[in-house]
Amino acid sequence: MKRVSLPQLPPDLQGIDLRALGYFRTVVDEGHVGRAAARLSMSQPPLSVSVRGLEARLGVTLLERRRDGVVPTPAGAALARELDAFFPRFADMLGRVRATARGEVGALRIGFVTPAEYSFLPGGVREFRLRHPGIGLVLREMTSDAQFDALRDGELDAGFALPPVPHRGLAWRRVLREPLLLALPAAHPGARGAAGRPLRLASVADLPLLLFPRDKAPALHDEILGLFARAGLTPVIGQEAIQMQTIVSLVAAGLGMAVVPASLRNLQRKGVVYRAPAGRAARIEVGLAWRADDPSPALARFVAHWADAG
Numbered sequence: 001m002k003r004v005s006l007p008q009l010p011p012d013l014q015g016i017d018l019r020a021l022g023y024f025r026t027v028v029d030e031g032h033v034g035r036a037a038a039r040l041s042m043s044q045p046p047l048s049v050s051v052r053g054l055e056a057r058l059g060v061t062l063l064e065r066r067r068d069g070v071v072p073t074p075a076g077a078a079l080a081r082e083l084d085a086f087f088p089r090f091a092d093m094l095g096r097v098r099a100t101a102r103g104e105v106g107a108l109r110i111g112f113v114t115p116a117e118y119s120f121l122p123g124g125v126r127e128f129r130l131r132h133p134g135i136g137l138v139l140r141e142m143t144s145d146a147q148f149d150a151l152r153d154g155e156l157d158a159g160f161a162l163p164p165v166p167h168r169g170l171a172w173r174r175v176l177r178e179p180l181l182l183a184l185p186a187a188h189p190g191a192r193g194a195a196g197r198p199l200r201l202a203s204v205a206d207l208p209l210l211l212f213p214r215d216k217a218p219a220l221h222d223e224i225l226g227l228f229a230r231a232g233l234t235p236v237i238g239q240e241a242i243q244m245q246t247i248v249s250l251v252a253a254g255l256g257m258a259v260v261p262a263s264l265r266n267l268q269r270k271g272v273v274y275r276a277p278a279g280r281a282a283r284i285e286v287g288l289a290w291r292a293d294d295p296s297p298a299l300a301r302f303v304a305h306w307a308d309a310g
Contacts, residue, residue, distance in 0.1 A: 026039060113143065145215065152291075163287060
């Protein structure tokens with residue numbers, strides 16, 4: 001937390017408390033010490049002592065005493081006006097502090113990968129904001145490896161990423177498990193079959209495989225290559241790209257094929273056809289990661305929300 005320099009009260013003012021200020025404001029409001037004491041459910045002498053003590057601390061006369069009551073001096077009227085502004089702000093501050101402790105207000109920095117963007121994230125975030133309007137969210141699209149590093153370094157509060165989790169101290173909860181699909185150039189002969197019929201990889205083996213770098217998404221990278229290995233094929237690796245939208249755009253440009261999470265169908269890129277591969281289904285997970293020792297009540301609500309959503 002950022003360090004700030006706080007103003008230091010002079011020693012003679014350090015004994016002033018909120019109760020004395022509240023007593024004084026009530027006396028001004030009633031214009032009479034006796035009526036103010038009755039309103040405060042206290043006897044008159046302690047109230048008079050409190051007001052005189054406040055005057056002594058401040059070194060000014062706050063009230064002009066008259067036979068029929070009291071009226072504020074110019075200094076007393078000025079203090080009353082300041083208190084009228086101060087007390088509501090102070091009450092609001094305490095309310096925000098308590099709301100923060102309950103996890104009702106706060107701000108969270110959230111990372112996400114493309115499969116989250118095209119599946120559960122929009123609806124889930126919308127529902128969270130409806131349930132918790134006092135918690136602000138700043139969303140950043142990031143690769144999984146960048147998210148894990150940012151979480152470790154305290155630059156993110158949580159992130160929707162692909163496993164595995166590389167750093168100790170990070171908690172993980174699966175949010176989505178979805179199949180992988182072949183993304184093919186629409187002009188390729190292998191893309192022209194029935195949309196619901198699984199496609200043999202051998203029929204598109206002539207296409208270069210556009211792939212994600214292993215250091216960015218090792219589980220996805222290995223699952224894709226495993227899909228080809230189970231079919232007895234060794235793909236010809238074409239270009240690599242770190243963003244899934246870029247991979248799909250390269251497919252649309254006819255530069256090769258790709259294997260992508262099924263949610264990428266929602267990207268609806270012209271010139272790309274999606275087909276399920278034949279054989280045992282390949283799948284990928286997306287989960288929520290956060291620092292296990294983070295005490296933020298707002299973060300706890302965010303994590304719990306995705307448990308409910310799942």
